Amino acid sequence: MSNHIHLIVKAKEGYRISDILRDFKKHTSKKMQEAILTGPESRKEWLLDKFAFEARKTGRADF
Numbered sequence: 001m002s003n004h005i006h007l008i009v010k011a012k013e014g015y016r017i018s019d020i021l022r023d024f025k026k027h028t029s030k031k032m033q034e035a036i037l038t039g040p041e042s043r044k045e046w047l048l049d050k051f052a053f054e055a056r057k058t059g060r061a062d063f
Contacts, residue, residue: 011017029051036047054060 009017
């Protein structure tokens with residue numbers, strides 16, 4: 001499947017895995033948006049609409 005990833009994660013002392021995953025998801029989301037906006041993507045509007053829909057649905061409307 002191309003729509004998910006498996007990770008093996010270990011947090012250093014004083015760090016929480018939930019914070020690491022949050023930051024990882026935020027970083028990859030922003031990079032994906034950047035790639036969609038700047039690259040030759042035929043589904044650009046559809047993909048950006050999906051991002052915006054999920055942001056509204058989860059209350060993360062800073063998209």
